[in-house]
Amino acid sequence: MSAEPxxxxxTNNALISPERLLDVKELKKYFPIRKGVFxxxxxxxxxxxxxxxxxxxxxxLGLVGESGCGKTTTSRCLxxxxxxxxxxxxxxxxxxxLVDVTQLASDQLRPVRREMQMIFQDPFASLNPRMNxxxxxxxxxxxxxxxxRKERSDRVADLLRLVGLRPEYMRRFPxxxxxxxxxxxxIARALALNPRLVVADEPVSALDVSVQAQVLNLLLDLQEQxxxxxxxxxxxxxxxxxxxxxxxxxxxxxIVEMSPTDxxxxxxxxxxxxxxxxxxxxxxxxxxxxxQPLEGDVPSPSNPxxxxxxxxxxxxxxxxxxxxxPDLEEVQPNHFVAxxxxxxxxxxxxxxxx
Amino acid sequence: MTNQPLLEVRDLQTVFELxxxxxxxxxxxxxxxxxxxxLGIVGESGCGKSVTIKSVLRLIEEPGRIANGAIRFRSKILGNSSxxxxxxxxxxxxxAQLRALRGNEIxxxxxxxxxxxSPVHTIGNQLMEVIQLHQPVSDGEAKKIAxxxxxxxxxxxxxxxxxxYSWELSGGLxxxxxxxxxxxxxxxxxxxxxxxxxxxxxxxxxxxxxLRKLQQEHQTSIIFITHDLGVIAQLADDVVVMYLGxxxxxxxxxxxxxxxxxxxxxxxxxxxxxxxxxxxxxxxxISGSIPHPFQKRTxxxxxxxxxxxxxxxxxxxxxxxxxxxxxxxxVSCFLHGEEVNVS
Numbered sequence: 204m205s206a207e208p209x210x211x212x213x214t215n216n217a218l219i220s221p222e223r224l225l226d227v228k229e230l231k232k233y234f235p236i237r238k239g240v241f242x243x244x245x246x247x248x249x250x251x252x253x254x255x256x257x258x259x260x261x262x263x264l265g266l267v268g269e270s271g272c273g274k275t276t277t278s279r280c281l282x283x284x285x286x287x288x289x290x291x292x293x294x295x296x297x298x299x300x301l302v303d304v305t306q307l308a309s310d311q312l313r314p315v316r317r318e319m320q321m322i323f324q325d326p327f328a329s330l331n332p333r334m335n336x337x338x339x340x341x342x343x344x345x346x347x348x349x350x351x352r353k354e355r356s357d358r359v360a361d362l363l364r365l366v367g368l369r370p371e372y373m374r375r376f377p378x379x380x381x382x383x384x385x386x387x388x389x390i391a392r393a394l395a396l397n398p399r400l401v402v403a404d405e406p407v408s409a410l411d412v413s414v415q416a417q418v419l420n421l422l423l424d425l426q427e428q429x430x431x432x433x434x435x436x437x438x439x440x441x442x443x444x445x446x447x448x449x450x451x452x453x454x455x456x457x458i459v460e461m462s463p464t465d466x467x468x469x470x471x472x473x474x475x476x477x478x479x480x481x482x483x484x485x486x487x488x489x490x491x492x493x494x495q496p497l498e499g500d501v502p503s504p505s506n507p508x509x510x511x512x513x514x515x516x517x518x519x520x521x522x523x524x525x526x527x528x529p530d531l532e533e534v535q536p537n538h539f540v541a542x543x544x545x546x547x548x549x550x551x552x553x554x555x556x557x
Numbered sequence: 558m559t560n561q562p563l564l565e566v567r568d569l570q571t572v573f574e575l576x577x578x579x580x581x582x583x584x585x586x587x588x589x590x591x592x593x594x595x596l597g598i599v600g601e602s603g604c605g606k607s608v609t610i611k612s613v614l615r616l617i618e619e620p621g622r623i624a625n626g627a628i629r630f631r632s633k634i635l636g637n638s639s640x641x642x643x644x645x646x647x648x649x650x651x652x653a654q655l656r657a658l659r660g661n662e663i664x665x666x667x668x669x670x671x672x673x674x675s676p677v678h679t680i681g682n683q684l685m686e687v688i689q690l691h692q693p694v695s696d697g698e699a700k701k702i703a704x705x706x707x708x709x710x711x712x713x714x715x716x717x718x719x720x721x722y723s724w725e726l727s728g729g730l731x732x733x734x735x736x737x738x739x740x741x742x743x744x745x746x747x748x749x750x751x752x753x754x755x756x757x758x759x760x761x762x763x764x765x766x767x768l769r770k771l772q773q774e775h776q777t778s779i780i781f782i783t784h785d786l787g788v789i790a791q792l793a794d795d796v797v798v799m800y801l802g803x804x805x806x807x808x809x810x811x812x813x814x815x816x817x818x819x820x821x822x823x824x825x826x827x828x829x830x831x832x833x834x835x836x837x838x839x840x841x842x843i844s845g846s847i848p849h850p851f852q853k854r855t856x857x858x859x860x861x862x863x864x865x866x867x868x869x870x871x872x873x874x875x876x877x878x879x880x881x882x883x884x885x886x887x888v889s890c891f892l893h894g895e896e897v898n899v900s
Binding site: 415439440447481482498500 | 601602727728729730757758759760761762763765766784785786787788789790791793810811814815824825826828829830831832833834835836837838839840841842843844846847849862
């Protein structure tokens with residue numbers, strides 16, 4: 204884990220520490236709600252509502268939250284798979300230059316996108332059933348100018364070996380592979396262009412437990428081998444604890460807490476993080492009493508409550524929380540929390556089993 | 558557990574005859590469900606857990622069929638006396654007896670409440686339908702029962718919720734309404750098929766604690782199907798671990814988690830990520846993947862991935878039977894046979 208000096212109020216490119224691969228500031232993505240004959244805009248779904256975070260080179264940031272919190276939208280905005288409404292996404296290219304991904308025209312975007320790749324959730328949906336492995340894994344190479352067939356198949360063989368598949372399978376089609384093997388194919392394809400940043404959106408949630416562990420270990424090995432930086436989007440806190448150096452917790456379009464992994468799990472400072480941790484069912488029948496479920500439901504991002512979005516479900520909410528949204532502040536080195544009462548609250552995280 | 562079981566499943570075999578070959582989805586499964594206890598059936602995809610409970614409900618459709626075995630249920634309405642058990646396998650597929658049983662004495666909470674509720678009928682109409690199918694009550698009374706059920710499962714403003722459609726409710730509320738519907742006729746046996754898989758973790762905690770509360774109040778027996786060992790640990794009294802259509806191990810929840818005897822159970826428990834580990838640690842894995850269901854098998858289904866397989870191809874050539882190793886726990890593994898020394 205890198206212990207870099209913290210600079211939370213940066214505006215100038217020159218001030219961004221060279222370790223930072225990605226610096227996201229006030230990212231917003233609103234989707235319009237249209238109604239009526241003239242499709243007039245009657246409201247906004249604030250999927251991502253002012254998200255600020257950064258990624259250091261070679262680390263894994265876990266982005267967790269419940270469905271609808273905006274974690275997938277955030278990850279897609281980073282690659283401009285969808286265009287953000289506003290905000291800055293500064294990305295440090297291999298030559299050290301910082302570019303704002305949100306400002307790039309499509310021809311400028313292409314070289315940047317080569318360095319950023321995505322791994323999707325469902326390996327059954329993300330592989331074209333009519334393409335064999337050579338075509339699937341080789342397609343990014345073809346698109347980016349590796350026209351020589353021999354060269355391409357050599358590279359695909361290397362990639363398959365890298366993710367633990369046999370190169371002999373190159374001519375087979377996706378249906379011949381199990382879920383775990385398919386996810387390996389997806390990973391091989393993502394790695395084809397030597398990316399520096401890999402955005403993994405729930406890469407193991409569609410896999411069985413016994414296979415999930417294999418893919419998680421593979422992702423960790425590849426990161427060390429290839430010096431990759433991961434943004435790991437997941438809803439499963441135990442998976443996130445395994446793979447992440449730092450974790451950001453999102454709730455209704457905003458980051459409520461971000462800190463080094465162990466700190467977040469052992470000493471959370473936001474009531475939502477603590478509630479999330481206590482809701483994880485512990486795989487030990489001897490620890491049963493602890494489940495204190497949070498009341499109510501996640502609010503809709505089209506009509507979020509005023510003030511802190513969590514206040515209707517928060518056991519510690521005050522008048523201030525109902526009226527004013529707290530800012531994400533650095534309360535300890537590298538530990539960011541958006542809560543008015545974080546200093547006075549004593550929250551418990553997961554307690555290590557004895 | 559000295560009392561008599563409510564449900565006895567013996568050597569159940571459910572097969573699907575497809576053009577590509579015969580899939581033995583459930584291959585000789587036996588277990589008991591006792592009154593007032595929660596049985597968790599845990600396993601990965603393709604292990605036959607859903608087919609098992611569909612067999613119990615007699616909802617297996619062509620090309621599938623129950624090839625062998627018995628499913629004996631202590632029914633109050635079908636049995637002549639409380640000591641007699643009815644073998645559900647022997648009842649004709651679309652018989653009135655089965656229909657009288659389903660939704661009444663045996664109820665189901667399906668995995669995806671969005672798909673299970675009809676989108677064109679109100680929640681209330683669907684609850685009242687179940688009530689009036691099994692009880693001779695008027696519309697007004699049925700409505701009253703439905704409102705009470707919704708109140709019991711924690712749906713706010715049940716009087717107005719009853720006139721709403723399933724798609725107007727949030728995921729958590731929808732699942733609560735579904736639980737309310739399953740409980741309308743005070744079932745003896747409640748079958749929950751991955752009821753929390755499609756919902757978020759904070760909502761899952763709500764649903765689990767609701768199920769536990771209702772189970773204790775009504776003393777209902779529950780069969781709880783899941784692939785999540787955490788959920789099993791939190792809810793089940795007894796556990797059946799399945800792999801490729803066979804029971805690998807069964808026993809009380811504490812034994813399964815703290816004294817697992819089958820290599821598969823042990824490997825599964827080791828390989829689940831927990832919130833307690835240090836970050837960036839490698840998980841112990843189970844090598845390989847779940848074999849394809851069409852693949853011909855002899856011997857133990859887990860043999861190809863087992864680290865403790867016996868020498869001389871014993872496990873590959875011969876299938877171990879489920880054997881009781883003590884009063885409560887059963888294992889199907891040659892490591893626990895009398896003729897093999899466990900070192």
